[in-house]
Amino acid sequence: MMEPELTLPINSNRDHLLGPQKAPVTLLEYGDYECPYCKQANLIVAKTIQQFGNKMRFAFRNFPLTQIHPHAQHAAEAAECAGAQNKFWEMHDILYENQEALEDVNLLEYAEVLKLDMPRFQDNFYNHTFALRVREDFLSGIRSGVNGTPTFYINGMRYNDSWDQEALTKTLRDIINKNV
Amino acid sequence: MSTQTGQQKQTSNVLQPGTSAPNFTLRTAPDQSVSLDQFRGNPVIILFYPADFSPVCGDEVSLYNEILPEFQRFNAEVIGISVDGVWCHLAFSKHKKLRFPLLSDFEPKGNVAQKYGVYRKNDGVTERALFLVDKDGIIRYSYVSPIGVNPGADGILKALESLS
Numbered sequence: 001m002m003e004p005e006l007t008l009p010i011n012s013n014r015d016h017l018l019g020p021q022k023a024p025v026t027l028l029e030y031g032d033y034e035c036p037y038c039k040q041a042n043l044i045v046a047k048t049i050q051q052f053g054n055k056m057r058f059a060f061r062n063f064p065l066t067q068i069h070p071h072a073q074h075a076a077e078a079a080e081c082a083g084a085q086n087k088f089w090e091m092h093d094i095l096y097e098n099q100e101a102l103e104d105v106n107l108l109e110y111a112e113v114l115k116l117d118m119p120r121f122q123d124n125f126y127n128h129t130f131a132l133r134v135r136e137d138f139l140s141g142i143r144s145g146v147n148g149t150p151t152f153y154i155n156g157m158r159y160n161d162s163w164d165q166e167a168l169t170k171t172l173r174d175i176i177n178k179n180v
Numbered sequence: 181m182s183t184q185t186g187q188q189k190q191t192s193n194v195l196q197p198g199t200s201a202p203n204f205t206l207r208t209a210p211d212q213s214v215s216l217d218q219f220r221g222n223p224v225i226i227l228f229y230p231a232d233f234s235p236v237c238g239d240e241v242s243l244y245n246e247i248l249p250e251f252q253r254f255n256a257e258v259i260g261i262s263v264d265g266v267w268c269h270l271a272f273s274k275h276k277k278l279r280f281p282l283l284s285d286f287e288p289k290g291n292v293a294q295k296y297g298v299y300r301k302n303d304g305v306t307e308r309a310l311f312l313v314d315k316d317g318i319i320r321y322s323y324v325s326p327i328g329v330n331p332g333a334d335g336i337l338k339a340l341e342s343l344s
Contacts, residue, residue: 004334067245067277142247145332148239160329 004145006156008136010059016088018049019057024179025172028059028153030141033076033095034069034102035149042096044165051169055176060092061137063149071102073134078107080130081121087114193297194309197320201226201313202295206283207266214259214281217317223256223343224313225336228298230305232264232272232282240308240330245278247333254340256312261285261292263305298324312339 010017010026019026029045031038049058062079064072075095082091094110095102104125111121124130141151145158152159154171161167195201201224205215216224229240241260244251251258258280264272269282285292285306293299293306300307310331312321321339325331 004332007334065242065246067279068242139250142250142333142337145334146243147330147332148243151332158332160326 003160004158006140006153006158007143008140009156010057014133015059015061016083016092017057017059018089020054021057023055023057025052025055025175026057026059026155027172028061028156030061030063030137030144030146030149030151030153032062032064032069032072032149033079034072034099035065036099038150039096039099041150041163042093044163044168046093047165048168048172052172052176056172061141062134063138063141063146063151064134065149073131074104074107074125075102076134076137077128077130078111078125080133081124082111082114082116084124084130085116085120087116090114194322194324195296195311195319196322199319201311201317201319202292203317204292204295206261206285206292208281208283209270210266214283216313219257219313220317221315223254223315223320223340225251225256225258225340226296226311226313227258227260228293228296228306228309228311229260229262230300230303230308231262232268233275241272241278241282242276243330243333245276245280248279250333250337251340254344256340259283261306263290263293296322310336312336312343314343 010028012021029041045058049056062076064076066073079088079091079095082088091110091114098106112118152163154175161171201216203215203217205213208214227240227244244258248258260280260282263285265286266284269284273282290299290306296311298307298309308325308331310323311319314320320343321336323331323335
């Protein structure tokens, strides 16, 4: 059995990306805004990005486990609604920082904090404009062997080792050094 | 490499595709049992896992619970099996809001897992293993995951697709 590969390649037209396209390493996370492990991972990823700067690119896709996390789907959609107004990453961080408060009313508050165009945000949010997009992320994850949250892919291959700061940093550094 | 670990395990006595799936009857609640052959006519996904309440969220059973609608598109049933007792299963199932049954391979302990070649005698628990049994009771896919790595659902979905 081969190591699971990413079946939906990273695509700048659809994916939320941080970092240069030509970075030697792309780290992709499938995550859930209500998952406490993803919250931890978000801090680790942020430090990792700081550390490697333009040597790495980061992408995030939604993998809401709605049966155990009743707010995860709407939170994911709210991030996408913010993304439609070029504030995906700002909303992404707010959602993880406020993981205990992810009711719809909270999500709208965060949109206001980010000074989003509220009529547009509400229209997108209440009409579930991005529900299918979230579903597409989720299904691509299943097909790619996502086995829980968070699941990481490094340059398109599932990363099975620990994602603690030390292990993740070492893995990325080894790949970057090979490419330089 | 985890890939090698997976392959090594596959070459042991794990039941392989083409084998008839041994029937079993296990309890899923204090007053309720489930048999494999009662699902005859539909594909069955058997998910062996080491223990209820493993300390991760988004773990294997949660993942399969979430993906259940994808399996149902193929009319496939999902059953989970571990050596935990029925009361433990009930609590775990409620905790995870599971929509498929958990079966208790409790007495004699690990008996069914042994028949499928996925019992870890030294640890007293089952491997993380997946089997796909077709509508006629034949194993069409088997996979033992490396220790500590949850299997995703990509392999089992591909196997389901190839049935039809």
